[in-house]
Amino acid sequence: MARVSFREQVLRAREDAIVSSVNRLLAQRGYDGMTIDAVAADVGIAKAVLYKHFSSKESLAAAAMVKVLERAQARLGELAAQPASALERLKAVVRWTMQEQLAGEMPALPAQNSTLRSALMADQGYLGKLMEVSDRLGEWITQAQADGDLDAALPPEVVLYTLYARACDPVLAVLKASGGYSDERIIELLLATTFGGLQARAAVAAAPAISRKGPTRSPGSPARSTKAGSGR
Amino acid sequence: MARVSFREQVLRAREDAIVSSVNRLLAQRGYDGMTIDAVAADVGIAKAVLYKHFSSKESLAAAAMVKVLERAQARLGELAAQPASALERLKAVVRWTMQEQLAGEMPALPAQNSTLRSALMADQGYLGKLMEVSDRLGEWITQAQADGDLDAALPPEVVLYTLYARACDPVLAVLKASGGYSDERIIELLLATTFGGLQARAAVAAAPAISRKGPTRSPGSPARSTKAGSGR
DNA sequence: GTCTATATAGCGATAGAC
DNA sequence: GTCTATCGCTATATAGAC
Numbered sequence: 003m004a005r006v007s008f009r010e011q012v013l014r015a016r017e018d019a020i021v022s023s024v025n026r027l028l029a030q031r032g033y034d035g036m037t038i039d040a041v042a043a044d045v046g047i048a049k050a051v052l053y054k055h056f057s058s059k060e061s062l063a064a065a066a067m068v069k070v071l072e073r074a075q076a077r078l079g080e081l082a083a084q085p086a087s088a089l090e091r092l093k094a095v096v097r098w099t100m101q102e103q104l105a106g107e108m109p110a111l112p113a114q115n116s117t118l119r120s121a122l123m124a125d126q127g128y129l130g131k132l133m134e135v136s137d138r139l140g141e142w143i144t145q146a147q148a149d150g151d152l153d154a155a156l157p158p159e160v161v162l163y164t165l166y167a168r169a170c171d172p173v174l175a176v177l178k179a180s181g182g183y184s185d186e187r188i189i190e191l192l193l194a195t196t197f198g199g200l201q202a203r204a205a206v207a208a209a210p211a212i213s214r215k216g217p218t219r220s221p222g223s224p225a226r227s228t229k230a231g232s233g234r
Numbered sequence: 235m236a237r238v239s240f241r242e243q244v245l246r247a248r249e250d251a252i253v254s255s256v257n258r259l260l261a262q263r264g265y266d267g268m269t270i271d272a273v274a275a276d277v278g279i280a281k282a283v284l285y286k287h288f289s290s291k292e293s294l295a296a297a298a299m300v301k302v303l304e305r306a307q308a309r310l311g312e313l314a315a316q317p318a319s320a321l322e323r324l325k326a327v328v329r330w331t332m333q334e335q336l337a338g339e340m341p342a343l344p345a346q347n348s349t350l351r352s353a354l355m356a357d358q359g360y361l362g363k364l365m366e367v368s369d370r371l372g373e374w375i376t377q378a379q380a381d382g383d384l385d386a387a388l389p390p391e392v393v394l395y396t397l398y399a400r401a402c403d404p405v406l407a408v409l410k411a412s413g414g415y416s417d418e419r420i421i422e423l424l425l426a427t428t429f430g431g432l433q434a435r436a437a438v439a440a441a442p443a444i445s446r447k448g449p450t451r452s453p454g455s456p457a458r459s460t461k462a463g464s465g466r
Numbered sequence: 467g468t469c470t471a472t473a474t475a476g477c478g479a480t481a482g483a484c
Numbered sequence: 485g486t487c488t489a490t491c492g493c494t495a496t497a498t499a500g501a502c
Contacts, residue, residue: 034266048487113404160423163405172345173395191392198430280469
């Protein structure tokens with residue numbers, strides 16, 4: 003019994019290592035760019051061993067998504083324990099998702115992949131966790147609307163989807179790549195643009211005051227300061 | 235000379251048809267999901283003929299992106315001719331990109347694909363058009379900030395990237411798939427969430443007043459109205 | 467100049483050696 | 485129980501028939 007339990011433990015530990023690698027590789031290269039060989043190499047095991055744990059590439063992605071949702075659940079639990087308004091909690095959640103993104107720990111799935119989506123929709127573990135997370139966020143959203151902190155004219159599900167979308171917002175990666183901003187500054191900027199549109203009023207009050215370089219520019223001379231491009 | 239010109243014209247017409255198909259297929263299945271065979275079948279020509287016009291899949295995608303930028307340029311020109319504030323023009327641009335998305339005409343590229351990105355960054359036509367569009371949008375952005383309509387604390391490039399990101403916002407597709415909203419309603423909702431975060435004040439004034447079903451709900455009973463889920 | 471048939475390669479998945 | 489070598493499939497790209 004003890005030996006079986008020990009073996010179980012070893013297997014679980016390795017599964018954790020696998021899922022962790024998948025998480026990182028998904029974040030770096032995306033689902034299509036991630037190869038099974040790369041996963042095996044990253045974990046340091048043979049590909050055949052990988053298939054002893056997960057039957058397909060899709061199940062690997064599903065496991066990674068479940069792990070992300072579990073981490074999100076843990077974060078939600080922490081936030082629920084702290085005294086804060088619903089809006090503050092929602093902001094903290096989005097901040098966390100952005101930190102995960104910057105840390106390269108937020109897996110990126112294709113917006114619409116038929117086989118992958120089918121696999122995810124068939125995965126009860128994934129669906130269950132997703133619904134639990136969505137329910138808790140939904141409670142905070144409606145609460146924040148009742149508090150007058152979020153625009154009550156927006157259907158809660160629109161707010162929910164928007165929060166999910168910000169967890170994989172490409173703007174963050176572009177700003178990071180541009181190199182002109184610190185991680186914390188990027189998060190503050192995106193929090194400002196995100197919740198400025200979600201809260202009912204006083205949009206930018208949440209963002210710290212920002213000192214512009216040089217004297218205040220005359221409104222008459224815009225002079226194209228945005229030639230960056232950097233192609234989507 | 236006339237015959238050559240005629241042949242030229244035929245070739246150009248077919249290239250337009252090809253690019254049009256690529257646009258649609260990119261919007262439907264994404265870059266990785268789009269196969270060359272599907273493009274040839276959609277256009278109604280043989281695959282070999284396709285390669286007479288475009289040397290690779292990447293050049294197909296680049297051509298599609300250039301076409302989108304050209305359409306955007308045309309739209310920007312129309313808007314520039316009309317009397318309106320910079321903010322109104324920016325809103326009109328975003329509205330247009332969302333209409334394109336809903337019409338299935340907005341090609342979707344992977345967020346980070348090494349070979350594709352390299353090909354795009356090497357495409358002078360693409361880069362030139364992108365910079366032209368970005369310059370014009372940048373002018374409107376700084377103007378809107380000078381007008382006090384956009385948050386002046388946001389770097390213009392952050393606003394620019396955010397506008398680009400909304401042109402392929404997955405939230406739109408999710409709301410469309412949910413079936414609960416008309417196309418126009420979806421656009422109004424996303425315009426509200428987008429510019430609420432970008433304009434300095436009076437966030438939701440742009441969105442039309444929305445009549446909620448039933449009597450005003452008591453703030454004390456949130457009762458999870460968001461169990462939708464719909465996976466990422 | 468257009469299509470059929472094929473070359474080539476990369477990747478997911480598996481069988482067999484040790 | 486772990487790894488090497490390979491299968492089979494799909495998709496990009498091309499050569500040759502008509």
